[in-house]
Amino acid sequence: xxxxxxxxxxxxxxxxxxxxxxxxxxxxxxxxxxxxxxxxxxxxxxxxxxxxxxxxxxxxxxxxxxxxxxxxxxxxxxxxxxxxxxxxxxxxxxxxxxxxxxxxxxxxxxxxxxxxxxxxxxxxxxxxxxxxxxxxxxxxxxxxxxxxxxxxxxxxxxxxxxxxxxxxxxxxxxxxxxxxxxxxxxxxxxxxxxxxxxxxxxxxxxxxxxxxxxxxxxxxxxxxxxxxxxxxxxxxxxxxxxxxxxxx
Amino acid sequence: xxxxxxxxxxxxxxxxxxxxxxxxxxxxxxxxxxxxxxxxxxxxxxxxxxxxxxxxxxxxxxxxxxxxxxxxxxxxxxxxxxxxxxxxxxxxxxxxxxxxxxxxxxxxxxxxxxxxxxxxxxxxxxxxxxxxxxxxxxxxxxxxxxxxxxxxxxxxxxxxxxxxxxxxxxxxxxxxxxxxxxxxxxxxxxxxxxxxxxxxxxxxxxxxxxxxxxxxxxxxxxxxxxxxxxxxxxxxxxxxxxxxxxxxxxxxxxxxxxxxx
Ligand SMILES: Nc1ncnc2c1ncn2[C@@H]1O[C@H](COP(=O)(O)OP(=O)(O)OP(=O)(O)O)[C@@H](O)[C@H]1O
Ligand SMILES: [Mg+2]
Numbered sequence: 083x084x085x086x087x088x089x090x091x092x093x094x095x096x097x098x099x100x101x102x103x104x105x106x107x108x109x110x111x112x113x114x115x116x117x118x119x120x121x122x123x124x125x126x127x128x129x130x131x132x133x134x135x136x137x138x139x140x141x142x143x144x145x146x147x148x149x150x151x152x153x154x155x156x157x158x159x160x161x162x163x164x165x166x167x168x169x170x171x172x173x174x175x176x177x178x179x180x181x182x183x184x185x186x187x188x189x190x191x192x193x194x195x196x197x198x199x200x201x202x203x204x205x206x207x208x209x210x211x212x213x214x215x216x217x218x219x220x221x222x223x224x225x226x227x228x229x230x231x232x233x234x235x236x237x238x239x240x241x242x243x244x245x246x247x248x249x250x251x252x253x254x255x256x257x258x259x260x261x262x263x264x265x266x267x268x269x270x271x272x273x274x275x276x277x278x279x280x281x282x283x284x285x286x287x288x289x290x291x292x293x294x295x296x297x298x299x300x301x302x303x304x305x306x307x308x309x310x311x312x313x314x315x316x317x318x319x320x321x322x323x324x325x326x327x328x329x330x
Numbered sequence: 331x332x333x334x335x336x337x338x339x340x341x342x343x344x345x346x347x348x349x350x351x352x353x354x355x356x357x358x359x360x361x362x363x364x365x366x367x368x369x370x371x372x373x374x375x376x377x378x379x380x381x382x383x384x385x386x387x388x389x390x391x392x393x394x395x396x397x398x399x400x401x402x403x404x405x406x407x408x409x410x411x412x413x414x415x416x417x418x419x420x421x422x423x424x425x426x427x428x429x430x431x432x433x434x435x436x437x438x439x440x441x442x443x444x445x446x447x448x449x450x451x452x453x454x455x456x457x458x459x460x461x462x463x464x465x466x467x468x469x470x471x472x473x474x475x476x477x478x479x480x481x482x483x484x485x486x487x488x489x490x491x492x493x494x495x496x497x498x499x500x501x502x503x504x505x506x507x508x509x510x511x512x513x514x515x516x517x518x519x520x521x522x523x524x525x526x527x528x529x530x531x532x533x534x535x536x537x538x539x540x541x542x543x544x545x546x547x548x549x550x551x552x553x554x555x556x557x558x559x560x561x562x563x564x565x566x567x568x569x570x571x572x573x574x575x576x577x578x579x580x581x582x583x584x585x586x587x588x589x590x591x
Contacts, residue, residue, distance in 0.1 A: 132462045153468055161466040167459035171451075180467050185370065231467075 083108050084129060084239070084271070089138030091124055098124050099135065100295030106288075108143075111265045111272045113282050113303075115317065116292035117326065122275045123164055125292065126241045129273075130159060142239075157186065160237035164244050164275075166228040168216035174227050175212035178202060181235040201230040206256050222248045229257065233264060240264065242274040246281050258284035279318055282306070291317060293326065355572075358550050365470070365477050375478035383444050383479065383545065384486025388493065390443060391436045395494035398431050399423060399501025407510050419510065420517045421524035423502035428529040429589075432495040434581055437540030440487055441573040445548040448479055449569035452552025453562035461553070476549040480542060487541025488534040495533060532588040539584060540577045547573040 084106040091099040098121035106112045114122050127133040129140055131147055140147045147155060168177050178198035181187050199209045205226040216224055225248055232240055242261060246254035258281050265272050265287075274285055282289060283303060290300040291314050299311045306318060316324030402423050410416045452475055455461050464471050499521060506512040547569045555565035 127462070130466055132465060156466060156468045159466060161463070163459045163463055165459055167463035169455075169460055169463070180469075184372070185468050 113286035160232035379482035395498035396501040399498030403502035420520035427498035433536035445573040448548025453555030483541035483545035488537035491537030
């Protein structure tokens with residue numbers, strides 16, 4: 083279970099998170115929505131400790147993540163970054179198998195490669211891609227390699243920052259299904275950021291909307307359409323008119 | 331009154347900033363050294379760094395040393411001729427190369443070549459979130475990126491300096507024999523007879539220090555790169571400038587240490 087209690091984060095004068103409260107149960111798929119620049123990526127990075135919150139507490143299974151033993155803590159996580167963040171000095175398969183080639187999860191090179199190719203197949207990439215370098219791939223392909231890397235070591239908790247942005251509709255469908263599968267079959271806890279409402283409905287157990295530095299609305303995905311929250315309604319229907327200003 | 335104090339305030343601010351940077355670099359250096367002695371060690375990264383920092387710098391360091399040795403021979407000949415001491419050319423070329431010009435020229439060339447490329451590479455990794463990705467993959471960026479490069483440079487630059495010394499002395503020899511009418515075997519004898527262990531040794535120690543400085547500056551400024559292409563550009567520039575200045579400053583200190591009476 084991941085708990086965020088009254089989390090604040092500002093960059094200079096830019097107050098991004100202003101008291102976020104959110105709970106994600108183990109084995110649950112939580113989807114975070116919210117306008118561009120509202121701090122969704124910052125929120126995920128705060129949980130991982132990549133960004134230090136100014137105040138507030140973040141707990142994993144009841145333990146404060148700030149005091150947790152870093153290696154053991156991070157070993158439970160997988161993360162897909164919004165920009166892919168592939169290592170451009172390494173070929174694709176070594177990116178995917180990064181964790182399997184060093185550290186506590188290290189295994190024989192042939193085995194690591196086989197797992198990498200299997201994970202690439204699951205995100206819809208042919209094995210021929212394995213020996214290319216990230217710079218030789220299209221944006222959407224890089225995104226999927228990043229996804230394969232995030233799930234390669236079969237972590238318990240997976241964060242996906244916009245997994246389907248830049249993908250064609252069919253590939254987006256494949257990825258949505260994959261994320262659902264990971265949650266249902268592997269029992270993983272997932273936290274996904276997306277702007278794609280069809281993804282939200284395909285992936286989510288619960289949805290949380292971040293707006294103005296706080297969680298404006300949270301609830302099960304079934305309640306999405308009759309929440310009665312004007313902010314959420316405007317957002318999911320993509321209306322220009324409403325309480326959310328278009329220029330932020 | 332306040333406007334009068336304006337320049338003073340600016341000087342004060344800059345001084346404080348420089349001091350803060352020096353402090354941060356010192357802390358970073360300390361952390362790097364402490365991580366060198368704690369596992370895990372990334373051997374493959376180390377070998378890769380030895381190749382890019384050491385081996386591939388050989389041509390540029392060799393060329394620099396050759397021309398420096400040649401020019402040195404011409405200058406010492408011209409200077410020596412003023413008091414009939416042309417015969418000192420071989421030994422002064424050798425001592426000058428081994429003590430000063432080999433390590434300093436080599437260090438500066440490596441600073442230009444290596445500090446810049448390390449800073450640009452790590453800076454780009456930083457702005458494209460690759461450093462964050464490393465952390466989430468349970469890999470300590472300092473162990474994976476900084477330690478291999480700093481260790482490789484500290485060990486490889488002395489070797490580069492040794493090779494540079496030899497090539498520089500050879501440059502002096504070629505000029506001495508072809509342009510200054512020195513007898514070939516007399517030139518070589520003179521070179522070997524007057525060169526002492528400490529001349530070469532001090533140069534190699536300098537090389538190790540310069541290698542450490544170059545890689546450390548590349549990593550430090552890369553890791554602290556600002557956002558975007560502009561941030562990486564600035565980090566690269568700062569790394570080369572800081573490495574060059576620190577090389578020259580530490581060269582003076584090491585010279586005092588080895589040779590002050
Ligand atoms: N490292 C940083 N330094 C300074 N400001 C930052 C940093 N990271 C994020 N920000 C700022 O925090 C705010 C939120 O950024 P964030 O990336 O979390 O947005 P987001 O909700 O993920 O948006 P998008 O949907 O466009 O990805 C932005 O205003 C951004 O400029
Ligand atoms: Mg984002």
